Amino acid sequence: MKKNILVAPLNWGLGHATRCIPIIKALEENNFNPVIASDGVALALLKKEFPHLVSVELPPYDISYAEKGKNFKWKLLAQMPKMFKAVYNERKIVNQIIEKHAIDGIISDNRLGVYSQKIPSIFMTHQLNVLSGNTSWFTTKIHSKFISKFNQCWVPDSDSDSNLTGKLGHLKKPLKNVTYIGPLSRFEKRRRKKVFDLMVILSGPEPQRTFLEQKIIKELDSYTGNVVFIKGVVQEKQTSHTQNHITYYNFMNSEQLENTFNQSEKVLCRSGYTTVMDLAKLGKKAFFIPTPGQYEQEYLAEKYKMEGIAPCCNQEEFTIDQLLTIENYNGLENFSTEINWNYLFRLF
Template sequence: MENSVKNILVAPLNWGLGHATRCIPIIRQLEKNGFTPILASDGVALQILQKEFPHLKALNLPSYEIEYAKNGADFKWKLITNSPKMIDAIFSEKKMVKRWVAEYNLYGIISDNRLGVYSKKVPSVFITHQLNVLSGKTTWISSKLHQHFIKKFDECWVPDLEKLPNLTGKLGHLKKSKLKLTYLGPLSRLEKKDLPIKYDLMVILSGPEPQRTYLEEKLKKEIKGFKGKVIFIKGLIEPEQKIDKDGNVMYYNFMTSGQLETAFNESEMVLCRSGYTTVMDLAKLGKKAFFIPTPGQFEQEYLAKRLKRNDFVPYAKQEDFKIEDLEDVKLYQGLPQLKKDIHWKQLLILFEGE
């Protein structure tokens, strides 16, 4: 008798919200194509997927315990001192996945940047936009290490376009590579809608602590000098949604995908981090934006600089940002809307087995 349930493990890294949220369109497509996703992560990444897909089984993976330095310049040192914990987590998740393949009769695995979530027994896919991992002077070694892990997977899906114009630049493109790469085109859980503009500015925060809190405190002060209506989403995943009004600003602790899609579409411009998932959302929605990269996060700093250089979006460093800087948004063209139809059926054939 044929087992009709085709379980696919979907496991995003818990680092900010981006890895989890860009898995949402993939989980939807798996369901559409007759697969049963099983969610696996830790912390807020798992919580956000459980809010989105309460009907799906959710499993806990060990935390990589990626801590953020209070000072951006110490970021790399923090990562190095934490790496033993991270290596432990990768070993434990490998053991867990080995068990789950049999226990849940997995047909396949999709890992978004979780280095130990793969199996030799079932097709395993790695999702990343960082084939090169920028880390300042140690970029070559962090990139080589990352590519070494990616090789263990059957395929690597890159959520960007292969040719120019693209969104990731040297992050997601290698001069030569033996990796089995598939460029999906940008992934977003949001759709562009023609809605009347309700807010002059949308502020959306994300990313790990303590930097998320620092930016929230700074922007709450700065926003007092903004003339116009503001919707401010703090990016705090909590059990209950909280809404507060303060003058011309509506504060939300978090929003579901549906609410977020509406808020984005109803906003004139967006002030946010330059995390890659946010960049993909903005490109899909055709929204003008202003970026404040997370201090010490090389990848966000690189994306912000590259997108400014190409006249798409202006940015400022966190400590330098002033509300008047938003005037610059008018001078930039906004992100290019990179259209690419993803042929999900073809992509997911990998998991069909014999």
């Protein structure tokens, strides 16, 4: 009989869910039966991608986000008691899920309470260093304590000097249970005729996603090239419309996104790590606008700018003419090797 593996991504934008797509596919290809667990848009997206799989809803972390970037960290820290309560609720529900669905193993993407001492449990994250300004030591220590409860910690990056995460995914004193599995992407680079001069793709927590959408739409009034604009709003039905030189979509599935990426010359997006891995796999040139107050995205955007890979700016300062600077940068390159799923799944 096939072993049942619970795959549980955090519902924070769409990145955690989308990078679980290649893992879910690999589980199926290696004769496992994935069971999906999440909440909100993350769960909705995975149910659309894998309608044939069993899915269960986990309690939401129900975190609200600051409207101003400078308040982002402090609002999150103030909600830590609520988050720990959600983690505690996760622990109780996970035990019920294990029993009801005969779960044999767990892969948790940043869901701190989705593990069990009874079955092999894997935690996936690209943030071993959890950056939060002058409180980074504290947030990193708490995160490491949770990671230690899992049998393994997968980091979707390389452990060589040529890597994507920098200090985010590489501690000076490595944790004992960490395995670097290589960058993850659900996409493949394919030869396609150019259709769009610019692809805009949004994700991340509200209200900042909406703020950026509104700003970019206003700026695109003076842009002359063909644009495809994916808002990153997962709804029951896909919608699209074309206005002047811009084609809008509320969301796309993986196959549509892969095709659109390959048809687009340049990409304007957040500097979320899942997006970065996709761009690297496809060898794309991009302009990054990090989510205000998210130290992780701000760090990655500045890292790639300093390395001559991609330009960036903060949300308030963005103007459409800054896209011209993309030509001065090298773009992201794919340095990943084929992932040995058979080796990684040996724990199960």
